[in-house]
Amino acid sequence: MALSIKIDESKDTVKLVYLHGKLDSDTAPMLDQQLVSILQGNIKHLVFDMEGLSYISSAGLRSIFKAKKTIAASQGKIHLAHLKPHIKKVFEIINALPSFSVFASLEEMDDYFAAIQYQEMNK
Amino acid sequence: MLLRTRITLMACACFVTLTGLLIAESHFSKSVYVERIETAVLVGARNTWLGIVESNERRLDRFVPQISRDATVVSALAAANFKGVASALEISAAEIKIESVSTYLEAVTMDGTFAYSSVPGDNLVEVLGSEVVTAIFAAGVPQRGLVRTRSGKYAVLVGIPLFSRLGPAGVIAVYSYLDELVSSFATSSAAEIFLVDENHQLVHGSAGPLWDDIHSVMPSTPSDGVFRVDIGNNVMDATYFNISGIFDIPMVTLLMVRDISEVYWREMTIEVLSLGALVSGLVLFLAFLFWYMRVSFRPLNTVIRVLNRLSQGDTSVPVHASGSHDEIGRLASTVESFRHAQKDHNQLQKIRQDLDAAKHIQLSMLPHVFLRKERFSLHASMRAARDVGGDFYDFFELNDGRFGFVIADVSGKGMAAALFMAIASTVIRTTAMMVPDPGACLEKVNDLLSVDNPSCMFVTTFYGVLDPMNGQVVFANGGHNPPYRLSAVGKAVPLELTGGMALGLMDGLTFAEKEVLLEPGERLFLYTDGITEAFNPKDEEYGDDRLKEILEATTSETADKLIDEVIESVDMFAADQPQADDITCLSIFYGYLHPIQDTQSDMGLRFEIRVNNKSQQSEWLQEQLVVFCERSGLSEETTYKLNLCLEEVFVNMMSYGFDSESEHEALVYLEMQHDLLHVDIIDDGLPFDPFTDAPQPDLHSPVEQRPIGGLGVHLVRSLTDSMEYSFYNNQNHVHLTISQEVL
Structure with a gap:
């Protein structure tokens, strides 16, 4: 089972990346490649929806860390949603979770972005 | 009543009856004879009298x-x-x-x-x-x-x-008076004569004590006859008859009294003597019979006593030989033979029990938990020809992590060999702990065994020490059949001899050492001559060639199966021929190269996956892993951990160990032992220890500030229970264990 990547680019500043399958040393280069184009724009929020992700290895982590590094340069943020327990544990082991905002559900995420939009509109 | 007494009494009764009959018969004959004599005397007297009367009348x-x-x-x-x-x-x-x-x-x-x-x-x-x-x-x-x-x-x-x-x-x-005729009769008959009238009055003869006695016993109505009169010691016979008068009526009775004392007493003496002889004969006969029966029946009594004791299980009382060959003597000797047989049987049974106990002790002296180590497995078997044998094997871990293994054959068989075996095996094991080098160890053991060994028993010994890390086997051979070394491709070659003598013959001997380096997949087969010297019914020897043949042809995948195969082959060869010598063998399988895909061994599920860096095999690896996880019933979490660890190790291996130009191969062994998953990853790449050579990851900075690298190794370290790296045989060996959490 390889990895399938779906990117929702309907919003300007918030991009959603749906990951499905396994993110390992075989599939991580594919994700890296896709992210390069997305991160070229002025992106403030990149969301990885991991509902369909069954596996992640250090190579996959490294892809996400790389994205984080890139987006951090432009004050952007990376959000992780729908982490399965195994996946979450891997992030915990390397003490990575504090660097991300993690959503347990889509509603939580929607509320979050609604709040951001509201803040920006009131600036 | 005893049979002896019954027979004696019966014989006695017969004797008495017979004697009684004889006495009665003689008494009867005698009375007839006496009667005849008396009649004759009477007739003679009467005739004499009539003769006298007639001549007078004439x-x-x-x-x-x-x-x-x-x-x-x-x-x-x-x-x-x-x-x-x-x-x-x-x-x-x-x-x-x-x-x-x-x-x-x-x-x-x-x-x-x-x-x-x-x-x-x-x-x-x-x-x-x-x-x-x-x-x-x-x-x-x-x-x-x-x-x-x-x-x-x-x-x-x-x-x-x-x-x-x-x-x-x-x-x-x-006429003449009767007195004169009577006197004449008295003179001719030389007896005393009395005449008595019909009123029993004496009419002729001298009255006196004699007459008084006669008168008292005389029949009252006499006609004629004889009666006896005892007077003191004298015995008289009185013969009497009537004499008729002129009118033919009895008128007087004539009594002729004769003294028969002498004859009578002689007769009585003879009678008494013969009766005495008879009685003493009877007593003597009975005494003799009683004695004879007692002597004859004595063996029978002994036999009965011995049989009684035998029935109580006591065989210690002997039947003394009577020396006679009659029924009782034969019975006695038969019972004695039976007692000996029973005694022998009891002794045999006792020995049998001792041997059983000895066999139990001896078997318990041999180690029975065999080795299945990461890098080698060891199995052994010993089957004694008799109840206890002189062969033994042994294996033990030395203080430096190496393993010693021994096979030995004590001269002779049975109890003596078993005792010597007990000493030898103990001495070897204890010496090996202190003296790690095989040659020096055997020297020491030989010196110890040679002391106080008057019966000159000896033991051929092969002692080897295996270093599981690199396959090095150092060995010394004390006169034992050289073990076979089996290569991975199935070539059987005996190990070189080291020129050592059997142990225990003389002290001060030296034992040279040799060494071989076992490649993974190579095996050692140690044996005693019970295998090569097994005979079939045609009296042919099993021999070295057959052993070599079966070793080279074997497809046994484990040490225990190889031993079973060899012993089965020997048994088939020997058919129903009894085992002449102890059969002992020990085999060592070195390395991981088992030609198996998966096998349900007694140790748990075992899996081998071979991966090549040139052909794209990661997907195949994935599929194999899925199969393994399903079959082993791994939890989702453990499956995840296994996948992750394998990927991280492989990634490191590929990036650091393999140069992309040449072809490399990696092997993965998976084995589930109880709830612990053993993972072995072996590759022939450059030496690289991921656990020390990989960088330490930064776990505290925000991820965007962390340097790349070390994450995978850290994950592996966090997810496994133990991890171990070693490099030998030009191979990287990584060993991981992951515990399967039991929910």
């Missing part, structure tokens, strides 16, 4: 013609002229007087009046009473017989009737 008869023809006497009597009668009878009277026996004449007239008597005296009728005269006249001819006289005596007379022309004239009697 004597008296001589006067009859002379007197009866004398007409003078007749006429004188008829005329009652008594003077005429007397003168007429004068001549006859004179003649009668000169007779040997006193004989007298008496004459009476027809009416019984006294006419004449030759006895001068009172002129009274003496013998011719009226009844006698009447009877004589009635007869008309001269009558003879016994009469009682007027004076109370008895006389024998011839009465002659005389007739005149006118009729009866008178009677003249010629």
Whole structure:
């Protein structure tokens, strides 16, 4: 089972990346490649929806860390949603979770972005 | 009652009965004989008496013609002229007087009046009473017989009737007194004679004690017979018979008493003596019979006692040989044989129990938990020819992490060999702990065994030490069959000899060492000559060639299976031929290269996956992993951990160990032991220890500030229970264990 990547680019500043399958040393280069184009724009929020992700290895982590590094340069943020327990544990082991905002559900995420939009509109 | 007593009593009864019958018979015969004798005596006496009487009558008869023809006497009597009668009878009277026996004449007239008597005296009728005269006249001819006289005596007379022309004239009697006849009879019969009248009054014979005794025992109505009279020590036989008078009526009884003391006492003595002889014979016979029975039955008593003891399981009481060959003697010797057999049987049984115990102890001395280590496995087997054997094997971990293994064969078999084996194995094991080098160890062991070994027992010993990290085997051989080394491609080559002698023969020997380096997949097979010297029914030897053949042809994948295969082959070869020698073997499988995909071993599920860097095989690896996880029933979490660890290790291996130009191969072994998953990853890449050579990850900075690298190793470290790296045989070896959490 390889990895399938779906990117929702309907919003300007918030991009959603749906990951499905396994993110390992075989599939991580594919994700890296896709992210390069997305991160070229002025992106403030990149969301990885991991509902369909069954596996992640250090190579996959490294892809996400790389994205984080890139987006951090432009004050952007990376959000992780729908982490399965195994996946979450891997992030915990390397003490990575504090660097991300993690959503347990889509509603939580929607509320979050609604709040951001509201803040920006009131600036 | 004892049989012996019964037989004795029966014999006794027979004897007594027989003796009684004999005595009765002799008594009866004797009484018949006595009766005959008595009859003969009686008849003889009576005949003698009658002879005397007859001769007397004949004597008296001589006067009859002379007197009866004398007409003078007749006429004188008829005329009652008594003077005429007397003168007429004068001549006859004179003649009668000169007779040997006193004989007298008496004459009476027809009416019984006294006419004449030759006895001068009172002129009274003496013998011719009226009844006698009447009877004589009635007869008309001269009558003879016994009469009682007027004076109370008895006389024998011839009465002659005389007739005149006118009729009866008178009677003249010629007579003698009975006393004289009796005296004559007494003289001829040499016995004492008594005459008794019908009233039992003695009429002749001397009255005295003898008569009194006779009188008291005399039959009351005697006719004739014999009776016995005891007077003091004298024994008399009294023979008696009646004597009739002139009118044929018994008048007197004559008793002839004879002294038979001498004969009687002789007879009695003989009787008493023979009875005594009989009784003492009987007593002697019984004593002898009793003694004989006792002696004859003594073995039987012993036999009974021994059989009783045997029935209680006691075989210690012997049956002493009686030496006789009769039924009892044969029985005794049979029982003795039986007792010996029983005793032998008991002893055998005891030995059997001892041997069973010894066998149990000996088997328990041999290690039975065999080795299945990461880098090698070891199995061994020992089967004794008898209950206890002289072979043994042993293996143990040395202090430096190496493993020692021993196979040995003690000279001889049975209990002695087993005892020596116990000593030898203990000495080798303890020495090996202190002296790690095989050669030096065997030297020390040899010195120890050679001391106080008067029976010169020895043990051929092969002792090797395996270093599991690199496959190095250092060994020394003390006169044992060289073990076979089996290469991965199935070539069997014996290990080189080291020139050592069997242990225990003499001290001070040295043992050279040699060494070999086992490649993964190579095996060692150690054995004793019980295998090569097994014989089949055709008396052919199993031999080295057959062993080599089976070793080279084997497809056994584990050490225990190889041993089973070899022993089965030997058993098939030997068929029903009994095992002559102990059969012992030990095999070591070195390395991981088992030609298996998966096998359900007793240790758990085992899996081998081979990966090549040139062909794209990661997907195949994935599929194999799925199969393994399903079969092992791994939890989702453990499956995740396994996948992650394998990927991280492989990534490191690929990036650091493999140069992309050349072809490399990696092997993954997965084995589930209880709830612990063992993962072995072996590759032939450059030496690289991921756990020390990989960088330490930064876990505290925000991820965007962290340097790249070290994450994977950190994940592996966090997810596994243990991890280990080693490099040997030009291979990287990574060993991980992951515990399967039991929910």
